[in-house]
Amino acid sequence: MSPASRNAPQFGFTLIELITALGIFLLVCAAAFTLLASSQQRYQTESQVLNSFQEARLALDQIVRDVNDAGYPPPTYAGTDPTKFASTPFAWSPNYTVPTTCTIDGSCITPGDFDIIIETNPTPQDPTSQVQWIRYQLQGTTLMRGAALKQPGNDPAIDTAAFLAPLVQNVVNNSSAAQIAQYQAAYPGMFPTGNPVPIFSYSCDTGNVPLACTAAGIDNSPANIRDVVVTLIVATALPDATTGEPRIVQLVGRGRRINPNQ
Amino acid sequence: MQIEIQGRRTHRKRRTDEGIALLISIFVLLLISVVAIALVVSSGTESALAGNYRSSTGVYYAALSGLEEARGRLLAKNPDSFTTTAPGFLPSPGTTLAIGSVAYVLNPGPTEVAANILTTYPDTEYDNEFGGGSLAGATVTTTNSVWNQTPLNGLNIPGPLYKWARINAVSEKSLNIDVDADGNPDSITPLYYDGAHFSNNPAVGPQVLEITSLAALPNGSQKLLQYLAAPVPITLPPFLGALTLSGSPANGAAFHAPASNSLYAIKGNDQDCNGSLTGLNYLAVGVFTNADKNAVINGIPPPVRASYTGFNSAPDVANITPAFPASLETPSQLDALAQTIAQSADVTIPSGPITYPLPTVTGSALTPLGMSSTNLLTVVVNGNLDISNWSNDGYGLLLVIGKFTYDPDTTWNGIILVIGQGQVDGSHAQFKEINGAMLVAKTRNSAGNLLPGSNLGGASVQFSDSMQGYGVRYSNCWIQKSQPSSNFKILSFHEISQ
Numbered sequence: 229m230s231p232a233s234r235n236a237p238q239f240g241f242t243l244i245e246l247i248t249a250l251g252i253f254l255l256v257c258a259a260a261f262t263l264l265a266s267s268q269q270r271y272q273t274e275s276q277v278l279n280s281f282q283e284a285r286l287a288l289d290q291i292v293r294d295v296n297d298a299g300y301p302p303p304t305y306a307g308t309d310p311t312k313f314a315s316t317p318f319a320w321s322p323n324y325t326v327p328t329t330c331t332i333d334g335s336c337i338t339p340g341d342f343d344i345i346i347e348t349n350p351t352p353q354d355p356t357s358q359v360q361w362i363r364y365q366l367q368g369t370t371l372m373r374g375a376a377l378k379q380p381g382n383d384p385a386i387d388t389a390a391f392l393a394p395l396v397q398n399v400v401n402n403s404s405a406a407q408i409a410q411y412q413a414a415y416p417g418m419f420p421t422g423n424p425v426p427i428f429s430y431s432c433d434t435g436n437v438p439l440a441c442t443a444a445g446i447d448n449s450p451a452n453i454r455d456v457v458v459t460l461i462v463a464t465a466l467p468d469a470t471t472g473e474p475r476i477v478q479l480v481g482r483g484r485r486i487n488p489n490q
Numbered sequence: 491m492q493i494e495i496q497g498r499r500t501h502r503k504r505r506t507d508e509g510i511a512l513l514i515s516i517f518v519l520l521l522i523s524v525v526a527i528a529l530v531v532s533s534g535t536e537s538a539l540a541g542n543y544r545s546s547t548g549v550y551y552a553a554l555s556g557l558e559e560a561r562g563r564l565l566a567k568n569p570d571s572f573t574t575t576a577p578g579f580l581p582s583p584g585t586t587l588a589i590g591s592v593a594y595v596l597n598p599g600p601t602e603v604a605a606n607i608l609t610t611y612p613d614t615e616y617d618n619e620f621g622g623g624s625l626a627g628a629t630v631t632t633t634n635s636v637w638n639q640t641p642l643n644g645l646n647i648p649g650p651l652y653k654w655a656r657i658n659a660v661s662e663k664s665l666n667i668d669v670d671a672d673g674n675p676d677s678i679t680p681l682y683y684d685g686a687h688f689s690n691n692p693a694v695g696p697q698v699l700e701i702t703s704l705a706a707l708p709n710g711s712q713k714l715l716q717y718l719a720a721p722v723p724i725t726l727p728p729f730l731g732a733l734t735l736s737g738s739p740a741n742g743a744a745f746h747a748p749a750s751n752s753l754y755a756i757k758g759n760d761q762d763c764n765g766s767l768t769g770l771n772y773l774a775v776g777v778f779t780n781a782d783k784n785a786v787i788n789g790i791p792p793p794v795r796a797s798y799t800g801f802n803s804a805p806d807v808a809n810i811t812p813a814f815p816a817s818l819e820t821p822s823q824l825d826a827l828a829q830t831i832a833q834s835a836d837v838t839i840p841s842g843p844i845t846y847p848l849p850t851v852t853g854s855a856l857t858p859l860g861m862s863s864t865n866l867l868t869v870v871v872n873g874n875l876d877i878s879n880w881s882n883d884g885y886g887l888l889l890v891i892g893k894f895t896y897d898p899d900t901t902w903n904g905i906i907l908v909i910g911q912g913q914v915d916g917s918h919a920q921f922k923e924i925n926g927a928m929l930v931a932k933t934r935n936s937a938g939n940l941l942p943g944s945n946l947g948g949a950s951v952q953f954s955d956s957m958q959g960y961g962v963r964y965s966n967c968w969i970q971k972s973q974p975s976s977n978f979k980i981l982s983f984h985e986i987s988q
Binding site for chain 1: 518521675981984
């Protein structure tokens with residue numbers, strides 16, 4: 229070591245300075261990564277909520293559009309070929325013979341709280357098109373959709389069953405009592421009665437005013453359905469990553485059948 | 491010590507700018523930015539989804555409003571009807587709209603021009619139905635929507651966002667529906683509606699009209715909806731006599747004319763709307779049994795029986811059962827007709843459901859309606875109507891389901907139906923008359939229950955001996971003018987995917 233270097237001032241950091249700086253750095257990094265981790269969790273949860281919301285919204289739009297178009301074309305168009313006109317706006321099961329022989333929330337298996345079959349021709353401009361039975365049915369927590377060509381004499385519930393495909397996942401309208409209690413704890417306003425919430429609730433024409441079909445007396449029949457209120461409650465696939473609680477979204481829409489009663 | 495530190499700092503500043511504080515700052519800022527952007531992106535997606543739903547619902551109802559405006563204005567009684575506000579837009583009611591004639595209701599927004607609407611929002615659907623080039627060869631008429639006419643255009647409120655509504659005729663070919671079941675939807679003649687089905691035959695009923703509406707929102711959402719609609723007239727019973735009284739063998743009709751008023755008479759000699767005889771003769775009084783025929787004649791003071799002229803020799807009272815439609819000869823059938831009329835009434839007094847015992851309405855309730863020879867109304871009174879001392883004139887169709895108390899200080903030009911309690915009385919002075927026809931039928935008991943079975947109840951028309959007035963004069967002109975409005979019934983509805 230030359231005298232010059234020995235006499236030169238020592239400009240390095242002291243150990244204490246380094247440790248202090250490193251400590252501050254680690255603290256800042258820890259804070260930043262904690263924030264990042266919680267943000268990522270939040271982002272993942274919100275993405276799931278959005279996905280569920282979007283899936284449910286698309287389904288709701290489609291259901292409402294199908295309900296609005298139910299019963300097209302009516303039998304006034306041509307009375308000979310039943311595959312070319314809708315006998316009724318909404319089909320039913322069992323005993324699909326016109327006039328109706330079943331009542332909603334009574335002897336009808338469909339239409340019901342979680343099951344509906346719409347009779348319409350969605351593509352009337354196509355010369356070869358026929359009237360279809362379009363069914364929405366909740367199976368477990370999956371809302372299924374399926375369309376079958378109308379076949380006179382067949383049971384629409386049986387015909388459509390073969391074509392059902394998943395439309396919306398994690399639909400929790402028909403949850404168990406324990407699950408409903410869990411949802412209510414996180415969302416006090418949902419499931420107001422503590423019971424499953426029907427996806428489809430109906431009002432029927434009763435001459436002058438539409439009434440809830442269950443209150444419509446002799447007019448309680450699938451052929452008289454005027455409005456269908458669609459309530460979809462969907463949950464995210466995984467619970468909230470930060471709180472561990474379920475995340476659910478409720479969407480409500482209303483379809484109004486405009487085509488005439490038959 | 492202090493001096494040393496100062497010296498070192500001075501020295502370091504001078505030698506180099508090394509340090510990691512800036513790097514740490516940048517790194518932390520980067521992290522925070524990523525989180526912030528993620529949050530912004532996520533909330534942005536949520537807003538877009540909510541916006542999509544709002545616009546798809548909004549555009550649906552905007553298009554529906556276009557359909558409803560066109561359907562409403564097809565009705566001749568609508569104050570904004572095309573007949574009144576846009577002569578020449580459509581052929582006059584009852585005349586066929588030809589295939590190839592297309593009428594557009596235009597609804598430009600505040601910054602748009604009506605003349606450009608069909609260029610900005612072209613109608614491609616017409617050619618889909620009628621074949622390529624059809625619209626170019628069509629006869630097109632246009633009119634503005636009510637939102638672009640006074641008084642609504644002067645209001646600073648935004649109208650519905652539909653752009654146009656098209657009205658046109660349809661054919662088997664355009665609908666792609668085999669109406670005549672010949673195995674081929676080939677006909678290109680207009681379709682008509684016989685009350686149950688479509689037909690190529692113009693004789694079966696009114697024409698089927700197609701209404702198509704396009705709505706477009708500023709964000710680009712568009713929706714195309716379509717109605718088929720046809721007017722459904724209400725078929726009234728034929729007025730075979732100036733006065734028709736219901737009755738059956740079990741339930742006889744009652745009639746009592748004012749004995750002290752020799753000027754009172756019911757005449758079946760047809761008058762025009764000015765009161766001049768046309769030369770056509772109908773019955774003076776029509777009843778449903780021979781026993782009622784005698785009962786009515788006995789109710790007419792012998793000195794004035796010769797004044798009850800009409801189709802037969804005076805007093806012209808006859809049993810109309812052979813000529814009256816069998817489909818209207820039971821209480822339930824006649825009552826159903828009354829309910830049909832009530833559904834399309836211009837005015838219902840009092841509003842709300844019918845309650846028994848029936849409320850009584852006085853003539854003053856009719857005054858604000860402003861009835862005149864050019865404003866004939868269908869007025870339904872869900873109760874008793876007492877027009878004593880009203881001293882105004884009535885025009886149109888009057889349906890009273892309770893008791894009708896007439897006062898001859900009123901002229902009624904049109905049709906009076908008293909269906910329900912089937913009871914008419916009167917006792918006042920003045921000399922006016924009823925021009926048109928009157929039908930009195932008992933279909934319900936005093937509690938409001940429909941009479942059971944097929945026997946009509948016995949109508950009761952009993953005026954006091956001192957009542958003045960000239961009576962009833964048959965007038966086919968007023969009967970025709972008073973026919974209740976038909977509705978344009980929606981025969982079908984669907985959304986056209988674009």
